[in-house]
Amino acid sequence: MKPVKTLKINATDSAIKRHSKDECIKDINDPRFGGVLFRYHKDRSRGSWHLRKKGKWKKLGNYPAMTIKDIEQNLAFIDLNLACGAPLESAVVQHWDTVSDLLSWYLERVKKLNASHMSQHRKSTIKSAINRHLIPLIGALPxxxxxxxxxxxxxIIPTQEKLSDSFLGLV
Incomplete structure (x- = not known):
């Protein structure tokens, strides 16, 4: 028997958990929401929501941080944006699961700024603060x-206990 790759069912959080035990199922396609696809991650307790429109894919968010209820609520907004002519990339609202995701996004934005917007020294200070202080302390927080x-x-409290006030002012 050939392994099933994509299962077409009405996706629910309980269905996602139930089918996570079957490693033959890679994706769940919910026919109620045209183009919405759930894809299991390697550990199968997590996954990603994607939207497929006209051959393009856009990540909607990660499960379990983003549930099927969240998808339902956001899909009307996304469909409205698409109907108004917005490209898929900007029609989808990006979500961050963890503080680390948010900080990584910000760090990428800082790297792309040209010198007239921010000095190299300031960029280096931001990178150091994120990588050495923020991510280790709060990066894993949802x-x-x-x-x-x-x-x-x-x-705040651990940082104040560990670092001097004059150093904190630099960060």
Whole structure:
């Protein structure tokens, strides 16, 4: 028997968990949402949501941070953008799962700035602060769990205990 690659079902969070045990299933295609595809990651407890339109693919987000309910809520907005003529790349709202994802995105933006917008020294300082302080302390946190008490506990207090005030001012 040939292994199944794409399963066509109404995707639910429980169906995704249930079918994660079957390694023959690589993708789940929900016929209710034209072009939405769920693809399992290697460890099978996680996956990515993608949108396929006119032969192009765009990542919508990662599961379990983005559930099928989130997909349903965002799809109307995406379809509206596409109907108004927006290209697929800008019609999809990008989501970050972890603080590390967000910081990596920001670091890429900083790298692309030309010298008139930001000096090389400032870029280097930002890169160092992100890689040496922010990612090790709060990189694994889900973005949706960021709040003032968590930042105090995981970032502000440990950083103040470890670094001098004059050094913190540089960062």
């Amino acid at each position: 973005v949706l769990e960021l709040d003032k008490p968590t930042l105090d506990e995981k970032l």
